[in-house]
Structures are given as structure tokens and as C-alpha cells.
Amino acid sequence: MLKENSISLGGWNRKIDKRVKGYTLIETIAVISISTIVMVIGFTLIISTYKNYVNIIEESTRIDEIDNALLSIDRLLTGNMITEIKPDIVKNEIEVNYLRDHEKTLVKTKLIRRQGERLVVETHNKGQPDNSLLVRNTILKNVKTFTIIQKEKLYYYKITLKTGDEIIQCI
Incomplete structure (x- = not known):
């Protein structure tokens, strides 16, 4: 009897409805x-948010690469010990001559130009018999065109990327 009362207290001994x-x-x-x-x-929202995130990351990376390239060119054109800057409209390149280690006889040349789909800086020994190439560094990738433009006494360089972006800076 005690056992039955404890079970019924727990609700186990109820009558079962027919329904x-x-x-x-x-x-x-x-x-x-x-x-x-x-x-x-929810999944559609998550997928579209992720695609938007990936596009923003790609755009930010592309803008960072362009900014780094422009800073590199600016540093080359405004650095110390530059003796002369010669933009070449025909070859579409910029030649920067500078002294090496404060010695007036040792001059190096840096050429900024397009090579294939890249914008590169080449360092040459100027005045050496072979005008040898020392280093070639890539500044920017996916470059469609690199042109030098002259307007009166000012020179500009124009970089057109494969994405359609155009950058124009004064030299």
C-alpha cells in the first residue's frame, strides 16, 4: 500500500484518457x-553575408596593394641623394638617378616601368660597362598600362589596372 501511494503521488497512477x-x-x-x-x-542570409565579407576583404586587399605601390613610387621619387629624375614618354618609364653612400662618383639608377602585367622597379649600376641589372622588385601586379603624360612642364604617371581602376599621380 505504501508503494502504491508513493507511485500515485508522483502521478504515475492516473487514469488514462481515451483521447x-x-x-x-x-x-x-x-x-x-x-x-x-x-x-x-537564415542560410541565405548567412551565405550572402559571407559573400559580402569575402568581397570586402578582396577590395580592401586590392586598395592596400595600390596604396603600397603609390607609397613606394613616392618614396623613390622624393628620397635623399637623388641627382636627377627623367620621365621618358616614349618608353613609358621613369629613370631616377641617385648617389650611393654619399659618394659623388658612384651613381645608381632605378627604373620604374611596366614589365608584362607587373609594375617593377629595376636597380642598375650606372656608369658600369654593362649597366648591369642588380635587382628587380615588383611594386604592383595586374597592371594593364603604365604611361607617362606630359602637360607643359609637369609630368604625370598613369597606372591602369586590369580591374579598370586608374591612378594618376604627378611626378
């Missing part, structure tokens, strides 16, 4: 349909 409480098939299908719609909208 079992639960969900109908229509209610279950409605819940599944609404849940599916919410999940599809």
Missing part, C-alpha cells in the same frame, strides 16, 4: 514547413 493529447498531422506539417522556411531564409 491522447498530442499533435495532429496537419500541425506537425505546419511546424516543419515554417521551420524549413525560417532555416532557408
Whole structure:
């Protein structure tokens, strides 16, 4: 008897209704349909947000590369010990001559020009018999054109990228 009372206190000894409480098939299908719609909208939102994130990262990387290239060119054109800057409209390159180690006889030349799809800086020994190439550094990739433009006494360089972006700076 004690055992039966403890079971009935816990609710185990109730009478079972003939109508079992639960969900109908229509209610279950409605819940599944609404849940599916919410999940599809959620996944679509997550996917579009991720694609937008990837596009923003790619755009930021491209802008950083352009900024770094412009800073490198500016540093080359405004550095110490420059003896002469010669923009060449025909060859579309900029020649920068500078003294090496404060010695007036040793001159190096840096050429800024396009090589293939890259904008490069080449360092040459000027005055040596072979005018030898010492170093070639890539400044910017995916370059479509690099042109030197002269307007009166001013020179400009124009960089057109494969993406269609154009950069014009005064030398």
C-alpha cells in the first residue's frame, strides 16, 4: 500500500484518457514547413553575408596593394641623394638617378616601368660597362598600362589596372 501511494503521488497512477493529447498531422506539417522556411531564409542570409565579407576583404586587399605601390613610387621619387629624375614618354618609364653612400662618383639608377602585367622597379649600376641589372622588385601586379603624360612642364604617371581602376599621380 505504501508503494502504491508513493507511485500515485508522483502521478504515475492516473487514469488514462481515451483521447491522447498530442499533435495532429496537419500541425506537425505546419511546424516543419515554417521551420524549413525560417532555416532557408537564415542560410541565405548567412551565405550572402559571407559573400559580402569575402568581397570586402578582396577590395580592401586590392586598395592596400595600390596604396603600397603609390607609397613606394613616392618614396623613390622624393628620397635623399637623388641627382636627377627623367620621365621618358616614349618608353613609358621613369629613370631616377641617385648617389650611393654619399659618394659623388658612384651613381645608381632605378627604373620604374611596366614589365608584362607587373609594375617593377629595376636597380642598375650606372656608369658600369654593362649597366648591369642588380635587382628587380615588383611594386604592383595586374597592371594593364603604365604611361607617362606630359602637360607643359609637369609630368604625370598613369597606372591602369586590369580591374579598370586608374591612378594618376604627378611626378
